[in-house]
Amino acid sequence: MELTIKGGHVDGKIKDIGIEDGRIAQIGGKIGKQGRVIDAKDCAVLHGFENAHTHTGMSLLRGYADDMQLGEWLQTKIWPMEAKLKDKDIELAAELSALEMIKSGTTKFHDMYFHMDSVLKATQKAGIRGVLAYGMVDLDNAEKREKELKEEERFVKHVEKIGDEKIKAAVGPHGPHTCSGELLEKTKALAEKYGLEVHTHAAETRDEVYGLEKKTGKRPIQLLKEKGLLGPKTILAHCVWVTKEEIRTIAASGARVAHCPASNMKLASGGIAPVTEMLEAGVKVLLGTDGAASNNSLDLIAEMKIAALIHKNARWDARLLPAKQALDMITGWTKVEVGAEADLAIVDLKKPHLAPRHNIESNIVYSGKGSDVRTVICGGQVLMDRYKAEAVEEEKIIEKANDWAA
């Protein structure tokens, strides 16, 4: 073994885990110490967390503008600031995001933004898995459309050329309300040509859904379906304003939904995404933090508690979204098992807020914090151990981010 994890709680039992060639090779009562040994006594070994929707290039904007209505926030603060961002700013932002994600147990994220070569560089340095999409918007402008598609394909080829098995390209039509029908069709062709994941916003705000209906006579999910963009490789971010019919359509297609409760609430789009109905219909719901400008945290443990709480409350039923299901939503519904990629978040249970241990999962969901993650492994590579990041220099990144804002 290259790596042995000793004595952690794995699915309710204390077990050792052996890792070889980036995958889990053995799980058993006792494995001899082989290769580097990670002590997981008094720890829970979970599958690494998956952030299904974020914009890592935005983290330098954390706290730059809060407590504002969406329109004003975008027009007077976020867009003008984004216009000034350069490659190196985005790289630093993505480094900061990757560090924050590693420190809170995330081993994979789905990103959509611009200056994506910079996001790629930062992601590679950090050693985390990234599914990266250049976000396209054409607003019905043909010239802009061709430019966007060209940049999308260039980035896809660039990712192919880099050939890092932890980095995948995705296509990123920003959303059915900001992309023309033609752009959506051409995106579909691009996704097919390269066999890529599709990452798009959908039905985040009520205004956006009404606007689209007025313009096209169609609701977002129907339109995406017609354009051939719904399938098992699709991630639909938000889906707050979807009907039961749309939920059935999503379920039938196998598309995944990235539920982003903190961002939705902070921007006050109103309503609560019908996650209970989605889960009942068999939709694979994941959690996304959205970007640090609208959350403002990338901590999936905090996000998971918020998700578990709001749906119970919205439906007056405390049995909904129980701890196990909430945890599944951040571990990508993936088990720690032999043959799986060795992507692990090891949670330190020796904390007052995680005692006593009637139910370890419930403790993590309802009382855990991202900072309880003590060790993170991605594809067999140790990214953090004993709370210390190994692949990147934590203090330096924080200092550079602070200097940037000052």
Next chain:
Amino acid sequence: MELTIKGGHVDGKIKDIGIEDGRIAQIGGKIGKQGRVIDAKDCAVLHGFENAHTHTGMSLLRGYADDMQLGEWLQTKIWPMEAKLKDKDIELAAELSALEMIKSGTTKFHDMYFHMDSVLKATQKAGIRGVLAYGMVDLDNAEKREKELKEEERFVKHVEKIGDEKIKAAVGPHGPHTCSGELLEKTKALAEKYGLEVHTHAAETRDEVYGLEKKTGKRPIQLLKEKGLLGPKTILAHCVWVTKEEIRTIAASGARVAHCPASNMKLASGGIAPVTEMLEAGVKVLLGTDGAASNNSLDLIAEMKIAALIHKNARWDARLLPAKQALDMITGWTKVEVGAEADLAIVDLKKPHLAPRHNIESNIVYSGKGSDVRTVICGGQVLMDRYKAEAVEEEKIIEKANDWAA
């Protein structure tokens, strides 16, 4: 000075703080190193957090029963377990709670439970401020009523005799729906006799309010007012189901409300407490975590983010409950200023999720974690520094709690 805190961010500026006789004696640009010196470079110095409603004796029940409807949860799980709890169990639970609170920046809590002598012992050991009430329930039974009042007064005298300036007794009528009119009247007499705070549940669930209206013709706030129990020394826990008229009554009386969003949502009582309306009416709203059986965390930073989010979403207005106001709700609307009790939570800003520093307050509210608190001082006593609890033995308490559950 007994204690000097060097170089922290105090209200937006870098300042030193000198502490003498348990109080802040000086705040200035530079104070010479006197007494014990606490390094607060790259830290924000906040007033210690105040947990306005909790049951510290319940933390051994964390994770014991979750994701159940309120009635079943109480009847099949919580009440049978509580019936078995002994003094020493409650003492251990309160020790665990105090440790968790210290580690997340809380320096004062308002408690209501039973076996209160044990809670008092644990609170004293931990060095935190406690306002402790024995919770009375009579359910219209005269014999039970006299027994409860006797125990209440015994405990009040016990606290007086102990004479610890950090511990105050309060009277704790459990709620207008579980206490008879006579018990409420006698409680009022007791509170006046000893000059005590009144701590009661009020309007937590819709059922409870309807039941009370059916029985007495009155809503909870009206009833409490008639019994003379509303005033500046009163804490009303929950207040989810209060009318605008009731909010005006609370505001006029000066009573404080302990808003407990996570517990309310986890137990799925439905609705959202009208905190926006309370704040507009001038009610002093504080945050409570409620007990660890229903939250399951005692982390006020996590609670604060949840509060800030849900009210924006409920009213479709992102400007509501802005960061500063959310922070005021956990710092008891108290400033770090000369003459104030030296109760401080010092937050370590050198974290990826707290960078960059466009707005330190917003970073703490929307991206902070209880575990970012590095130093806690209560009445000039250092309870934690550099993340290490000083007054109590952390590992031992956690181990004992785990052994108890096993």
